[in-house]
Amino acid sequence: MLDAIDRAIINHLQKGFPVCPRPYAKSAAELGLTEDELITRLDMLLIENRLSRFGPMYNAERLGGAVTLAAMQVPKDDFERVAGIVNALPQVAHNYEREHAFNMWFVLAAENPEQLDAAIADIAGRTGYPVFNMPKLEEFYIGLQLEV
């Protein structure tokens, strides 16, 4: 279970981490911890998968990459086969099952829009179901901060 210190670390480090020679010492001081204590705790949180990432979040589109969200309506009895095909593609970064007629939602990331379109066509061709491409037209930004 998370204790009060873990919670404080997660809440604090979601907001940001400094760029300076001793960044852990700086964040630790703000948290009332020692530098080594913060490093050890952070290691544990990552090993236990309480944190899924720690580091720079790159904006793929600003690096010339292409990203989209796609959705499919997959019959229940064919779901696992389709999930296998979708998940096997390296361009698929996340894939979620959701409770809805549109029951499979995945994020695709590729080096350019052409590769993205090719991956979508490939999935549609191999699964036999249409893939609904829902690229973001605008993002309303947002720093994700969950109070834990």
Next chain:
Amino acid sequence: MAATAKMAQGPHTAEPAIDAIDRWIIAATQSGLPRVREPYHLIAADLDLDPTLVMHRLTRMLQAGIIRRIAAVPNHYAVGYTANGMSVWDVADAHVHELGRQVGALPFVSHAYHRPRHLPVWSYNLFAMVHGRSREEVGQQVARIAELLGGACRAQDVLYSTRILKKTGMRINV
């Protein structure tokens, strides 16, 4: 399809120039920062660069919006947020920009996007991800969004995630 998508317009719209050094730094850090006392020095040593240069480049990429932020990302499920709902809304396209900004500013909304409809099967054009400790809590959050949208909302739904089928970090070849 995707080629027609207009990408998010942040405060920085000019295409940033990244050079070979930036690419090395991106490749070395996109899976995370090392947990050592001097993480930027360690990255610099691995790349045979000056630590000051590495810190300078990271700061520049932050300022240019190439790095959204350097931070920790909690695993929602593992920190108690077991109800993760994708709320979807049908609002007039003419108002989606302003409404999206208002919805995105709500404290419990982690991401909000304007996305294309696929009529007649998908009429929703505004997506807002909400996270709660229970579906009841998410339901209350969705009700607050509905309240904010008021008469501008023509239809809505919430899609709860029931299973993570795949989750790998987004790897960017640079």
